Amino acid sequence: AQSVTQLGSHVSVSEGALVLLRCNYSSSVPPYLFWYVQYPNQGLQLLLKYTSAATLVKGINGFEAEFKKSETSFHLTKPSAHMSDAAEYFCAVKGFQKLVFGTGTRLLVSP
Amino acid sequence: GAGVSQSPSNKVTEKGKDVELRCDPISGHTALYWYRQSLGQGLEFLIYFQGNSAPDKSGLPSDRFSAERTGGSVSTLTIQRTQQEDSAVYLCASSRDTDTQYFGPGTRLTVL
Numbered sequence: 001a002q003s004v005t006q007l008g009s010h011v012s013v014s015e016g017a018l019v020l021l022r023c024n025y026s027s028s029v030p031p032y033l034f035w036y037v038q039y040p041n042q043g044l045q046l047l048l049k050y051t052s053a054a055t056l057v058k059g060i061n062g063f064e065a066e067f068k069k070s071e072t073s074f075h076l077t078k079p080s081a082h083m084s085d086a087a088e089y090f091c092a093v094k095g096f097q098k099l100v101f102g103t104g105t106r107l108l109v110s111p
Numbered sequence: 112g113a114g115v116s117q118s119p120s121n122k123v124t125e126k127g128k129d130v131e132l133r134c135d136p137i138s139g140h141t142a143l144y145w146y147r148q149s150l151g152q153g154l155e156f157l158i159y160f161q162g163n164s165a166p167d168k169s170g171l172p173s174d175r176f177s178a179e180r181t182g183g184s185v186s187t188l189t190i191q192r193t194q195q196e197d198s199a200v201y202l203c204a205s206s207r208d209t210d211t212q213y214f215g216p217g218t219r220l221t222v223l
Contacts, residue, residue: 036214043115043202043214090154097167098144099204099212101154 002027002095004074006102014110019063019078021105023091026072032094033074035065038104039087047089050074061085081109113137115215117203123221124193132188132218136205143186144212145178149199157201160186193222 007022025031032051036044048059055067065076076089086109092099116135124130136143145157156170160180171177175193180186190197200219204212 034211043216044204046211046213049211092154097142097159097161098156098170099146099154100156103153 002031002093002100004033004091004093004100004102006089006091006105008105009103010106010108012108012110013081015083016080019076019081019085019107021076021089021091021107023065023074023076023102024072025074025091025093027093027095033065033067034092034094034099035059035063035074035076036090036092037087038090044090047076081107083109083111085109115203115205115213117201117215117218119218120216121219121221123223125223126195127192129189129191130193130220132190132201132220134186134188134203134205134215136184136186136203137207137213140205140207140213141183142206142212143180144204144206145186145188146202146204147199148202148217152199154202157188190220193220195222198222 003026005024034049035047037047038044047063048057050057050067058064063078067074088104088106090104091102118133141162143160147155158178159167175191178188198221200217202217204214206212
């Protein structure tokens, strides 16, 4: 069965600093992987997805993620944090049509 | 174009009452999914509809939960005899292909 693990329930950065949110996956088949962002009282918005094409995936709002099979990782990065990036981020793997989500990482951005 | 819409946005009910939650998928999307987001359990899959195929109900937590999709479009999630542990945000998603799901804003259910 597919699963994902997100390390760190909370990550704090200063505005302008590098953002790194960690996600490791477990999958018996080549995975389809996703990052979603959730702002307060809103649904999930797709940031980016990996579907076995390029290993470096670029998404919206300056985010990108790199698929590393050897490390079973799909970490999300952004070179420079902005206050508007404060939100909860979910990594997910597609398993038999449904998405299996990690527990989420709340990103806090301080001025 | 219009995204996934859900109604109501908030629902407060008393324990033991039945509730219906509605989802309008993106036009042209053949697949529709329900998920539940709660503090204790995170984001959980509930049910999946694809076209005219039998739905995948493997995530429904009990027989008090049911869902239907009429005409391959609108879906209704029904919870009978609600319990306090049913309090959560219920999210609907739809997809055209089989890999990218687009989510609605959710319905926040509070069972008193």
